[in-house]
Amino acid sequence: MTSIKLLLQRQSTPLLTTPAPNHHHLEQILAAGMRVPDHACLQPWHFTVVTDNGLQRLSDLLVQSSDSESANLTKIAKMPFRAPMIIVVSTEFVHHEKVPKQEQLIAAGCGTHAMQMAAVALGYGAMWRTGELAYNAKVKQGLAIKEHDEIVGFLYIGTPGKEQVLKTPKSFENKVNYWQ
Ligand SMILES: Cc1cc2nc3c(=O)[nH]c(=O)nc-3n(C[C@H](O)[C@H](O)[C@H](O)COP(=O)(O)O)c2cc1C
Numbered sequence: 001m002t003s004i005k006l007l008l009q010r011q012s013t014p015l016l017t018t019p020a021p022n023h024h025h026l027e028q029i030l031a032a033g034m035r036v037p038d039h040a041c042l043q044p045w046h047f048t049v050v051t052d053n054g055l056q057r058l059s060d061l062l063v064q065s066s067d068s069e070s071a072n073l074t075k076i077a078k079m080p081f082r083a084p085m086i087i088v089v090s091t092e093f094v095h096h097e098k099v100p101k102q103e104q105l106i107a108a109g110c111g112t113h114a115m116q117m118a119a120v121a122l123g124y125g126a127m128w129r130t131g132e133l134a135y136n137a138k139v140k141q142g143l144a145i146k147e148h149d150e151i152v153g154f155l156y157i158g159t160p161g162k163e164q165v166l167k168t169p170k171s172f173e174n175k176v177n178y179w180q
Contacts, residue, residue, distance in 0.1 A: 008169070015162055017084070020157065021085060021119065021124055029157070032114045033115040040099050051084060051085045059077050059081065065139045090150060113128075127155075134153070135150075
């Protein structure tokens, strides 16, 4: 797949199964996440790679942290098993005179996107999710994320569970103006 096709056909893969990226592919995905625009080279992010028994640990953490009704807890418990690998992307904000937190959050978001694209380029599928538990203090604590940092996303990665229909491209006509 050419780079431009990868970008123009980007879409999420909600249904993911095994195999997860192998060690070499995971290293490439993480390296792509590191190679993003980053004002002052602060690297204000952290990646927690969750696989195998880690999925159960994450499931337990989500359930224990949630104050949902029990019916919903069953749904929450299953969430991490939607893919064989999850990369939890969080910020590691750095105090910097010229780089506000907003820019650091964007850089961490770029990393999430880059990892999704790298996963797809390597033949996997991926989906970026958050949900209210991404903003839950106990979840952050359980993942050793500092109180003042943010979970940017849970990047679910695996092998596409079924062949995907390519979505129709979105028009940019109403989103662009030109100064000439
Ligand atoms: C920060 C962020 C958080 C997201 N959280 C969720 C989520 O919790 N659940 C969900 O279904 N989609 C979520 N999405 C959107 C999906 O990743 C996806 O982009 C969307 O379903 C549209 O599908 P597409 O990527 O194939 O265009 C999130 C996207 C971003 C950028």
